[in-house]
Amino acid sequence: xxxxxxxxxxxxxxxxxxxxxxxxxxxxxxxxxxxxxxxxxxxxxxxxxxxxxxxxxxxxxxxxxxxxxxxxxxxxxxxxxxxxxxxxxxxxxxxxxxxxxxxxxxxxxxxxxxxxxxxxxxxxxxxxxxxxxxxxxxxxxxxxxxxxxxxxxxxxxxxxxxxxxxxxxxxxxxxxxxxxxxxxxxxxxxxxxxxxxxxxxxxxxxxxxxxxxxxxxxxxxxxxxxxxxxxxxxxxxxxxxxxxxxxxxxxxxxxxxxxxxxxxxxxxxxxxxxxxxxxxxxxxxxxxxxxxxxxxxxxxxxxxxxxxxxxxxxxxxxxxxxx
Numbered sequence: 001x002x003x004x005x006x007x008x009x010x011x012x013x014x015x016x017x018x019x020x021x022x023x024x025x026x027x028x029x030x031x032x033x034x035x036x037x038x039x040x041x042x043x044x045x046x047x048x049x050x051x052x053x054x055x056x057x058x059x060x061x062x063x064x065x066x067x068x069x070x071x072x073x074x075x076x077x078x079x080x081x082x083x084x085x086x087x088x089x090x091x092x093x094x095x096x097x098x099x100x101x102x103x104x105x106x107x108x109x110x111x112x113x114x115x116x117x118x119x120x121x122x123x124x125x126x127x128x129x130x131x132x133x134x135x136x137x138x139x140x141x142x143x144x145x146x147x148x149x150x151x152x153x154x155x156x157x158x159x160x161x162x163x164x165x166x167x168x169x170x171x172x173x174x175x176x177x178x179x180x181x182x183x184x185x186x187x188x189x190x191x192x193x194x195x196x197x198x199x200x201x202x203x204x205x206x207x208x209x210x211x212x213x214x215x216x217x218x219x220x221x222x223x224x225x226x227x228x229x230x231x232x233x234x235x236x237x238x239x240x241x242x243x244x245x246x247x248x249x250x251x252x253x254x255x256x257x258x259x260x261x262x263x264x265x266x267x268x269x270x271x272x273x274x275x276x277x278x279x280x281x282x283x284x285x286x287x288x289x290x291x292x293x294x295x296x297x298x299x300x301x302x303x304x305x306x307x308x309x310x311x312x313x314x315x316x317x318x319x320x321x322x323x
Contacts, residue, residue, distance in 0.1 A: 028066045029073070031057040033322045036079065036086065038206055041313040044136055045085040045095045054213050055240045063240060101138040108134050109250060111181045112145050115167075116218035116252045119147075122162050124155030124261040126191055126223040128252070129215040129244070136214055144174050144182035148215060150223055153192040153296075155261040157269035160188050160298055162259065186300040191223055193296025194230035199289050206313055207306040209234045217244050219252040 035056045039046050046054065048070070055061055070086070073079045079086050082095045109130075116128045127150035133139040134146060151159040167173050167183040174182045189196070200208045212234055217224055228235060228243040235241050274293070277285070280302045284291040292299040317323070 026065065026069050026072075027059075028057075028061060028069045030322060031055055031061065032066060032069060032073070033078075033320065034317065036088065037316050037320065037322060038210055038313050040088060040091050040094070041309055041316060042207065042210065043094060043097075043133075044138070045082075045087040045091075045098060047084055048086065051086055052240050053242065054210060054238055056209075056237055057239055058237075059239075061239050066240075098138040101133075101140055104139065104141045105134075105137045108139055108143075108145060108181060112147075113218060113250055113252065115145065115147065115183050116250075117255075118166060119149065119163055120219045120252045121255050121258050122159055122261070123258045124151045124159035125163070125219070126150045126152060126221045127217065127227070128219040129217045131187075131211060131215055135216040142180045144179050144184045146184045146186070149185065149188045150194070150227065151188055151190050152261065153190045154263045154266055156188055156190045156266070156295065156298060157273055158261060158265050160185065161269050161273060163188075186298075188298040190296045191226070194223075194227045196231055197233050199292060199297065199299060201289060201306055201310065205306060205310070207309040209237060213238060213241050215244055216250075217246045218250050219254075220244075220246050221254060 032051070032055065035051060035054055036046070038056070039051075039054070044050075048067070051070070052063060052066060055066065070079070074081060077089065080089050080092055082092060083099060085095050085098070087094055112130050112134065119125045119128045127148075129135070129148045130146065131148050132146040133143060139145075149159075149163065164173065164183075164185050167185070172181075172183050174184050176182065196208075196212070212231065224244055277293075281291055281293075281300055284302055285293050290299075290301050290304040
């Protein structure tokens with residue numbers, strides 16, 4: 001009997017030392033904690049709106065209940081709010097880092113606007129969006145500017161050639177000694193290949209999903225609605241997410257005069273550019289989802305940390321006993 005009571009005491013002690021503070025007291029707590037854990041993993045402390053818009057759930061979400069649950073978790077000390085952003089207590093320093101990097105955001109947005117204005121002059125361009133940390137608003141001073149571009153079908157290669165030309169001539173492409181605000185045009189898709197599911201890691205690619213939701217459009221002729229519909233397999237995982245809108249302060253209007261595309265030149269542009277690809281691109285081309293080169297997509301992410309983000313995210317979920 002004494003041994004049984006001792007084992008019961010040890011069991012209770014073991015349970016008390018587990019991360020029981022993440023006990024799912026409501027249907028929405030697990031979703032909220034999973035979402036915040038991913039944001040922590042990729043170095044972002046979301047605002048309340050960002051947290052809700054990216055909320056990951058397998059079922060419908062009641063926004064009011066979710067907001068109430070956030071307040072409950074704050075009172076319990078599970079999450080903290082600082083400067084309008086939320087994070088786990090052990091990662092609160094992330095907000096200070098973001099606050100520092102936000103000082104560079106106005107300059108980067110102005111530079112991105114000039115890039116988007118050039119791209120909008122190309123007749124083959126239909127959509128230009130900022131992505132990664134620049135889209136999130138806290139890119140480091142030395143970081144480059146990452147763009148995602150949608151082109152008209154049959155113009156992918158010639159549009160990319162024209163898009164990158166002025167920045168190559170000016171030495172403003174990645175790979176130079178000073179990469180601050182370098183223009184990274186490494187992801188193009190055509191409007192007949194808007195389903196991006198084949199570009200994702202299997203069986204799930206959390207980084208890609210959150211990256212997709214965080215795009216900040218600067219130029220859009222309306223094709224973004226088609227992009228959203230084509231990727232329901234991603235957006236349904238985030239039931240509170242809404243299609244993008246171009247921020248009025250950064251919106252680039254369609255120029256009255258645009259550089260025309262010539263479909264007959266597409267094969268020539270493809271041949272010339274493919275031969276000019278760096279060795280690293282040719283080595284990884286179409287081997288997996290890092291580097292994709294076909295008539296519907298150009299994706300040049302030789303250095304791709306998605307698998308590492310996924311591993312660290314899943315490990316954090318396990319450590320916090322979040323399911």
